[in-house]
Amino acid sequence: MTNKNLEVQSLDVIFDRMVEVMDHSKKDIFIISEQSRQSFEEMKVELEIIRGNIETVIIEGDSLESKSRLSRNRLAEVSKNFDSYEEPQVRSAYETANEIQINLLIKRNEERQLRQRRDELERRLQGILEMIERADQLVNQVNIVMNYLTSDLKDVGEALENAKIKQDFTLKIIEAQEEERKRLSREIHDGPAQMLANVLLRTDLINITYQQRGGDEAMKEIIELKEMVRNALSEVRRIIYDLRPMALDDLGLIPTLRKYIMTTEEYNPTCRINFQTFGEEQRILPNFEVAIFRLVQECLTNGIKHGKFTEASVKIEWTKQKMNIFVKDDGVGFDPKVVKEKSFGLIGMQERVDLLDGTMKIISAPGRGTSILFSIPINKE
Structure with a gap:
């Protein structure tokens, strides 16, 4: 030795x-x-x-x-x-x-x-x-x-x-x-x-x-x-349920998101959330499903807690190469240049997106609501 x-x-x-x-x-x-x-x-x-x-x-x-x-x-x-x-x-x-x-x-x-x-x-x-x-x-x-x-x-x-x-x-x-x-x-x-x-x-x-x-x-x-x-x-x-929805492993991303949005509306009766998907749904890698679920969850949680929205929409588009997630709300909005460096939630989302080799774009202004677009590649091994 x-x-x-x-x-x-x-x-x-x-x-x-x-x-x-x-x-x-x-x-x-x-x-x-x-x-x-x-x-x-x-x-x-x-x-x-x-x-x-x-x-x-x-x-x-x-x-x-x-x-x-x-x-x-x-x-x-x-x-x-x-x-x-x-x-x-x-x-x-x-x-x-x-x-x-x-x-x-x-x-x-x-x-x-x-x-x-x-x-x-x-x-x-x-x-x-x-x-x-x-x-x-x-x-x-x-x-x-x-x-x-x-x-x-x-x-x-x-x-x-x-x-x-x-x-x-x-x-x-x-x-x-x-x-x-x-x-x-x-x-x-x-x-x-x-x-x-x-x-x-x-x-x-x-x-x-x-x-x-x-x-x-x-x-x-x-x-x-x-x-x-x-x-x-x-x-x-x-x-x-917040720790890890069991339906995510059994049913997949889309059914779990639907259930999560329904549960969120039940806990927040003044909020309405519209959910739509486009393209052919498919099962992707488990760590991708968990990450995408957490991204949508973080957006809605921040929107309710800080943005105080009454209406929001979640749209998911499936393509052969990537998955686009668009989350929009009518909340109070914020200045991304001022908030992004101080918000642990936004920093965490950006890190999660980086781990997936994806991109994140935030569009917001005080009094004009918030829109966040995620683009995640799904054809990688």
Whole structure:
């Protein structure tokens, strides 16, 4: 075995060990993050209970305050006209005033302790939230480094000998992949995860509602809880569909696009999308079908989110040599020269088109909608 092979093997062992250590670190950070989220939800429930207790204690304290004023007035009257009252009446006035005053002090002390606990919980919740955000950032950073190590630097000795491998696995592609993971993480956190957290909170509050306001009010909470679960399930299904439509492998590009457009209109009832195809449809390479589907998806998503269109059209033309995709909407439009360099979505589409050896042309202006034309060669091996 040559010294060169020994050096390559040694480098591979080092990188494998680095990846293993970072993977363990990522899992540890993830566990801490999940435990923090669980503590966060538990403290939110406790905070709601304490806020309710504070409201109850304040009402009871105000009632005792009124009784204390009346008892003091009675005591003042008895003291002023001491000779007119019998000893039991005088003793009763003093004992009543003293008992009410003691109960009032106890109640005010209880209110003070509850307020301190509430303030402490609010500070801890803010601290835990910041910890969760930092943990998520650390996980994302570790993911970027791990992807770089496992994709670009795996078998680093051979990679150094082959410049093409280094070009194929560029840092820009890794960053694009990680951006997609972050987008998915945000969707799950802001959608199903948040809904499920609310479901957990509502289940704890239903018991309190039943005890304090009865079965009818608790049943209303249960009905709302059921609707929240239904919405969470719908969000999960939408996210799964966005990751990769299963129909793309089974039915092909055109049927999948039709279904996607119908689904998009259902989720956005104020938008209308017209879909047309021209020429003889055919199955093309799977990676081409996925790329073209993502291009159309990105155009419509940007048009709805940023362009705010009400009508759009998607036209696909098949020829022997290439496939032309034309997406047009009546949205607010933009200046391509200003936006293109700052838009991650447009940069991602251009990179996807470049990988397919195709071309992309954008026609848009503020207030005049947007038209995007893709031309993709489909006769290549």
